[in-house]
Amino acid sequence: MSYYGPVSDARIPPHPDPRDVPLQQVLEALVDPVRRSILTQLAHAADDVKCGGFDLDVSTSTATHHFKVLREAGLIRQYYVGTSRMNSLRGDEVGKAFPGLLDAIVAAESGRRGQRRGTSSATTRSGRSAKRTPSVA
Amino acid sequence: MSYYGPVSDARIPPHPDPRDVPLQQVLEALVDPVRRSILTQLAHAADDVKCGGFDLDVSTSTATHHFKVLREAGLIRQYYVGTSRMNSLRGDEVGKAFPGLLDAIVAAESGRRGQRRGTSSATTRSGRSAKRTPSVA
DNA sequence: ACCATAGTACGACACTCGTCATAGTTTGAG
DNA sequence: CTCAAACTATGACGAGTGTCGTACTATGGT
Numbered sequence: 630m631s632y633y634g635p636v637s638d639a640r641i642p643p644h645p646d647p648r649d650v651p652l653q654q655v656l657e658a659l660v661d662p663v664r665r666s667i668l669t670q671l672a673h674a675a676d677d678v679k680c681g682g683f684d685l686d687v688s689t690s691t692a693t694h695h696f697k698v699l700r701e702a703g704l705i706r707q708y709y710v711g712t713s714r715m716n717s718l719r720g721d722e723v724g725k726a727f728p729g730l731l732d733a734i735v736a737a738e739s740g741r742r743g744q745r746r747g748t749s750s751a752t753t754r755s756g757r758s759a760k761r762t763p764s765v766a
Numbered sequence: 767m768s769y770y771g772p773v774s775d776a777r778i779p780p781h782p783d784p785r786d787v788p789l790q791q792v793l794e795a796l797v798d799p800v801r802r803s804i805l806t807q808l809a810h811a812a813d814d815v816k817c818g819g820f821d822l823d824v825s826t827s828t829a830t831h832h833f834k835v836l837r838e839a840g841l842i843r844q845y846y847v848g849t850s851r852m853n854s855l856r857g858d859e860v861g862k863a864f865p866g867l868l869d870a871i872v873a874a875e876s877g878r879r880g881q882r883r884g885t886s887s888a889t890t891r892s893g894r895s896a897k898r899t900p901s902v903a
Numbered sequence: 904a905c906c907a908t909a910g911t912a913c914g915a916c917a918c919t920c921g922t923c924a925t926a927g928t929t930t931g932a933g
Numbered sequence: 934c935t936c937a938a939a940c941t942a943t944g945a946c947g948a949g950t951g952t953c954g955t956a957c958t959a960t961g962g963t
Contacts, residue, residue, distance in 0.1 A: 733866035
């Protein structure tokens with residue numbers, strides 16, 4: 630199977646096989662803009678990226694939550710390097726379980742050749758709850 | 767552009783061009799199991815299907831809501847024939863706006879070649895709110 | 904005309920989920 | 934040993950949405 634980082638780390642929760650993850654769960658993971666941002670950044674990165682290395686507009690704890698959702702959906706693999714948690718896209722494995730799905734998402738996210746009007750990439754449509762900038766405090 | 771049914775019907779709300787629909791909105795439409803069921807049934811049907819012709823486990827009013835979401839996401843086209851509202855999959859147009867996306871979903875929904883264990887197709891994972899069988903009344 | 908058929912619209916309700924703040928844990932360096 | 938860095942876990946809160954029932958509208962047939 631060949632792992633990347635340390636073969637076994639007590640801090641690392643188990644990673645499911647993407648083929649065992651229901652489509653429903655994968656789509657629920659993909660529907661959040663922040664999580665899709667993580668995936669596309671990962672897809673475009675040359676190397677694996679540590680949790681703190683992403684450009685995300687949410688707090689650290691929220692980011693942790695999103696990483697967990699992605700990991701449990703079988704979309705990313707995580708392993709520790711020192712105190713940093715590294716993330717890698719499980720592109721190949723996901724591709725075998727859901728052919729074309731992840732590619733289509735990533736391509737649509739960063740490209741939109743079919744698009745007509747704005748290429749603004751302002752994907753922040755609803756996002757469930759905004760709560761952005763809670764009027765100071 | 768060649769329409770299918772009656773060229774103009776006051777009862778029919780406007781259909782957006784799939785290329786103008788944000789990816790976010792499309793994914794929000796695709797994440798619901800009932801809506802995906804509509805799409806796959808439509809993908810496998812030989813002809814267009816009327817709203818009442820689908821096998822769905824929700825009430826009529828709820829189904830109406832789902833059809834609306836799909837239409838506004840540019841995924842289906844609706845037109846009246848008598849009192850029946852017909853539905854057709856906008857496969858080609860969606861394919862141009864989001865290459866491979868719809869195909870991947872439909873394929874994963876009805877097939878799962880990559881799958882290992884259960885082919886149970888019990889896609890009903892969370893579904894947001896169940897409320898099924900409200901303990902009588 | 905009258906009524907059945909086929910859907911839509913509206914309002915209410917419950918439940919899920921994204922968000923943050925705070926506290927806790929583990930590793931690595933000094 | 935102590936402290937900083939990097940995350941994770943928990944609890945609370947608010948917003949969005951899937952669900953239903955009921956009321957309403959519009960064809961089509963008798």
